[in-house]
Amino acid sequence: MRTxxxxxxxxxxxxxxxxxxxxxxxxxxxxxxxPGEWCFFEFNKAxxxxxxxxxxxRKKNICVYKYSQDDPLSLxxxxxxxxxxxxxxxGYALDSRLxxxxxxxxxxxxxxxxxxxxxxxxxxxxxxxFRNDIKTYLNELIDKDVLLLDNETYRKIEELPTFKxxxxxxxISVTENGFKxxxxxxxxxxxxxxxxxxxxxxxxxxxxIRTGQSFKKGLDLFTYVGSWGLHLLRANVSKVDxxxxxxxxxxxxxHLSLNNFSGKGTFIRSDVFKFLDGAINSGNxxxxxxxxxxxxxxxxxxxKAALKGYEKLYNKIFQIIENGGLxxxxxxxxxxxxxxxxxxxxxxxxxIGVSVKLIDTGIQGLDHPISNLDxxxxxxxxxxxxxxxxxx
Numbered sequence: 001m002r003t004x005x006x007x008x009x010x011x012x013x014x015x016x017x018x019x020x021x022x023x024x025x026x027x028x029x030x031x032x033x034x035p036g037e038w039c040f041f042e043f044n045k046a047x048x049x050x051x052x053x054x055x056x057x058r059k060k061n062i063c064v065y066k067y068s069q070d071d072p073l074s075l076x077x078x079x080x081x082x083x084x085x086x087x088x089x090x091g092y093a094l095d096s097r098l099x100x101x102x103x104x105x106x107x108x109x110x111x112x113x114x115x116x117x118x119x120x121x122x123x124x125x126x127x128x129x130f131r132n133d134i135k136t137y138l139n140e141l142i143d144k145d146v147l148l149l150d151n152e153t154y155r156k157i158e159e160l161p162t163f164k165x166x167x168x169x170x171x172i173s174v175t176e177n178g179f180k181x182x183x184x185x186x187x188x189x190x191x192x193x194x195x196x197x198x199x200x201x202x203x204x205x206x207x208x209i210r211t212g213q214s215f216k217k218g219l220d221l222f223t224y225v226g227s228w229g230l231h232l233l234r235a236n237v238s239k240v241d242x243x244x245x246x247x248x249x250x251x252x253x254x255h256l257s258l259n260n261f262s263g264k265g266t267f268i269r270s271d272v273f274k275f276l277d278g279a280i281n282s283g284n285x286x287x288x289x290x291x292x293x294x295x296x297x298x299x300x301x302x303x304k305a306a307l308k309g310y311e312k313l314y315n316k317i318f319q320i321i322e323n324g325g326l327x328x329x330x331x332x333x334x335x336x337x338x339x340x341x342x343x344x345x346x347x348x349x350x351x352i353g354v355s356v357k358l359i360d361t362g363i364q365g366l367d368h369p370i371s372n373l374d375x376x377x378x379x380x381x382x383x384x385x386x387x388x389x390x391x392x
Contacts, residue, residue, distance in 0.1 A: 018065055170184065226251070325386075331381040
């Protein structure tokens, strides 16, 4: 392997298992290097291993490990083994996000494991050259079908080739927090199911019970497969409306039946903003609401518009929530902080004339580990509010 020299002024702090650098951080040029080429990196007389991708459009296209071994595949296998062992240690077993990219030292590798399969995305050049080895080794470790489902958008950023995707089973079977889910492959988003809010769903369910209130009408906005709403029903909310613009009618109905809540939920197919306008106009109110939208922005330049979108969303929500109600505000928008989400909620409440108390917070589940709060891997926000109406 060739050797690249890291500039002496760089502060190499291995807080995470892998450090991302840019071309400005090294003494050499990457022009002669192959995409995904593994190299040695020298810094202050120490030697490290890593890989580069001069074709990547990412600003940080160099990955450096604190290890000095010269066998990349052995390193990758060891990191995979450690990632799987960690999920077992935290009690999630194999029904979880088994690998979470950089946080597990495997940039560009995402693995979500379900009852009947594990779905893998590989979106970095250094990992992609070992794609078949990764698939084979995972299959040995977890003894279930391991399927490659690359994200073409992310692979274009790395200028990676497009391979034929593995055939998914017709239905993905999921277990989380004691609930069962069946997701048709035609309706599957990303890698199937969103494990990232699992602890927050559990927390909000427990909070709902702890209040001692008798909640009659719940609302699950941007419901997807109905996960939040099912937690409300298990917390003894009498009835829940599930709203999503996608055709999730059959999925939500099946999950209500599968988890013994038939007749206690209604799916409404609608754009959420339009649904909220209709509820405002008709005077339809709810005493407990969960709002977990998809990311409102994908990059920093759209952040201002995303913040306005959140404020507009909660402005409408506060017009239909009853006095004494509970609100769960959830977000997966990476470039918006928890404090910024909170400010959007507070601005919306103040505009309507509603008082709120922030009574619970949360980040992502334990299978989405982070090294610190400022980590790029820290993207999930959950805020729970008690609502007091002053406007009527």
